[in-house]
Amino acid sequence: MSDMRALYQEVILDHNRKPRNFGPLEGANRVAQGTNPLCGDNYTIYARVNDDNIVEAVSFEGSGCAISKAAASMMTTRIKGKKVESAEQLIEEFRAMLTGELDLQGDHSLGHLTVFEGVAQLPQRVKCAVLPWHAMHAALEGDDETSTEGDSDIWSKE
Amino acid sequence: MSAQPTALNRSWEEVRADFPILAQSINGHPLAYLDTAASAQMPQQVIDRLVWYHSTLHSNVHRGVHTLSQRATQAFEDVRLKVQQLLNAPSLKECIFTGGTTDAINLVAHSFGKAFLKQGDRVLLSALEHHANIVPWQRICEEVGAFIDVIPINDRGELLLDDLDELLTDRTRIVGVNHVSNALGTVNPIEEIIARAHARDIPVLIDGAQAVAHMQVDVQALDADFYAFSSHKLCGPTGIGVLYGKERWLEKMPPYRSGGDMILNVSWEGTTYNGLPHKFEAGTPSIAAGVGMGAAIDYLQELGFERIAAREAELLAKATERLGAIPGVRLIGTAEHKASVLSFDIEGVHPHDIGSILDSEGVAIRAGHHCAQPVMTRLGVPATARASFAFYNDDQDIDRLVAGIHSVKEIFGV
Numbered sequence A: 001m002s003d004m005r006a007l008y009q010e011v012i013l014d015h016n017r018k019p020r021n022f023g024p025l026e027g028a029n030r031v032a033q034g035t036n037p038l039c040g041d042n043y044t045i046y047a048r049v050n051d052d053n054i055v056e057a058v059s060f061e062g063s064g065c066a067i068s069k070a071a072a073s074m075m076t077t078r079i080k081g082k083k084v085e086s087a088e089q090l091i092e093e094f095r096a097m098l099t100g101e102l103d104l105q106g107d108h109s110l111g112h113l114t115v116f117e118g119v120a121q122l123p124q125r126v127k128c129a130v131l132p133w134h135a136m137h138a139a140l141e142g143d144d145e146t147s148t149e150g151d152s153d154i155w156s157k158e
Numbered sequence B: 001m002s003a004q005p006t007a008l009n010r011s012w013e014e015v016r017a018d019f020p021i022l023a024q025s026i027n028g029h030p031l032a033y034l035d036t037a038a039s040a041q042m043p044q045q046v047i048d049r050l051v052w053y054h055s056t057l058h059s060n061v062h063r064g065v066h067t068l069s070q071r072a073t074q075a076f077e078d079v080r081l082k083v084q085q086l087l088n089a090p091s092l093k094e095c096i097f098t099g100g101t102t103d104a105i106n107l108v109a110h111s112f113g114k115a116f117l118k119q120g121d122r123v124l125l126s127a128l129e130h131h132a133n134i135v136p137w138q139r140i141c142e143e144v145g146a147f148i149d150v151i152p153i154n155d156r157g158e159l160l161l162d163d164l165d166e167l168l169t170d171r172t173r174i175v176g177v178n179h180v181s182n183a184l185g186t187v188n189p190i191e192e193i194i195a196r197a198h199a200r201d202i203p204v205l206i207d208g209a210q211a212v213a214h215m216q217v218d219v220q221a222l223d224a225d226f227y228a229f230s231s232h233k234l235c236g237p238t239g240i241g242v243l244y245g246k247e248r249w250l251e252k253m254p255p256y257r258s259g260g261d262m263i264l265n266v267s268w269e270g271t272t273y274n275g276l277p278h279k280f281e282a283g284t285p286s287i288a289a290g291v292g293m294g295a296a297i298d299y300l301q302e303l304g305f306e307r308i309a310a311r312e313a314e315l316l317a318k319a320t321e322r323l324g325a326i327p328g329v330r331l332i333g334t335a336e337h338k339a340s341v342l343s344f345d346i347e348g349v350h351p352h353d354i355g356s357i358l359d360s361e362g363v364a365i366r367a368g369h370h371c372a373q374p375v376m377t378r379l380g381v382p383a384t385a386r387a388s389f390a391f392y393n394d395d396q397d398i399d400r401l402v403a404g405i406h407s408v409k410e411i412f413g414v
């Protein structure tokens, strides 16, 4: 991608400057860490899932580039209040968008998250955008640590 | 070695033209390669030597009676001579081919460690070390129950030697420090460290990965016990490097890796080892890369290290001044003695984003922790952006870097 302005859209910069749901979460019953050892991005994702399997609350903390931080921030706003299954569905759609497997003209529920579409053209940044989502997936599954250097097939499209 | 008059007369523009890779476009812009600290580029002279090796010499070394094998052996061993001259090493026996700096340090950590490190002993490293000069020591120390001490740095990234004598304890068996920091560019006072360690009979390993291509290194003048470097930071190919070690240490150290070539005699009853340097060279080496490294050494010596150092100091001074004048840019690592490495960050922008935006304009820098996480932690930054310069860079590369930084600031509105 030659025009970085198309990548770093205002929504992304805004979430980077003022991340939403940033900080630890009281009463969290799901926690996972996501790290990218190559660039040092490091996030902790918290979630509170209730008895009806609804993600009542989510938050994140940590540090990293604008792409990863905005992805984490926007993710928290979208996943809060969702059923675990539909959260997982959204995670899958987000991943598929970044690996170029999703037809954005077709059916999906990504909404504003399509601002990350351009990242798909920057293979070295795909990991940044997916990192918090991958950590969220791990949190909901009950794993407590994920790394972009792991062997999970979520990275296999790079 | 004296430089050829022809080489002396060549302009930097002509020298830059020796590097074919620099003539290409990246993302629609001419490449401004500012990542020499990660890997230096290869001049055509090195590439030609590789082609020559592959098209006329390729065969195994030290093994064949046939002509090709003898020629390949000769070409490879000639490189050992060049290495000896490059470092002013007393003997060829003290110049060991390794896979690179990392491999060389692993050799010392494990082999010296096996011979000399006992439970309760200590290894002294510096706060500026690359992971390559930390992790091998952690592993051997864990194995034998030894401990690591660290020479601290100040906020400018300079080693603090005030407490060095206390850090050189009765149990300290070896000191490991880099000649030049890859993360910050600090040129470390290794002469003083070596002298003070030797006053207590403690040997010193110098990680010279960032030094050899940029200054004249004389292991005898330094009195270094071990000196390690990689070919790919010296305008040579990847896959090969060197460990210089004083014979008196190497003789007492057990083989590190074992197999073919490092033996004299093998039987089921036992094996006797080859002498130095072959005792530490098991298996088929990177012969082609070695021959290429020889060409790189020739090339740099012909240019002359004084000339190289002067050119790089000029580029560093210019870049430091220009970047330092941009509001919001903070230089990280401002030691008095620096090699041409410029680490920086921009307020409100993560280095990874800086790296991507610069790349989109054809400017190649490194963004990250530079395999020196303890340095980042000490300075309180998650990562830095790092531009590193070689003699083949020019003023336009600096202009492009500055323009790229302005784009970053504009995109991020900072």
Ligand SMILES: Cc1ncc(COP(=O)(O)O)c(C=O)c1O
Binding pocket: B037, B038, B099, B100, B101, B102, B103, B130, B132, B133, B178, B180, B181, B182, B207, B209, B210, B230, B371
């Ligand atoms: C100071 C320093 N030490 C060690 C290394 C490791 O070198 P290599 O990766 O060639 O083994 C590097 C290069 O990354 C370095 O800059």
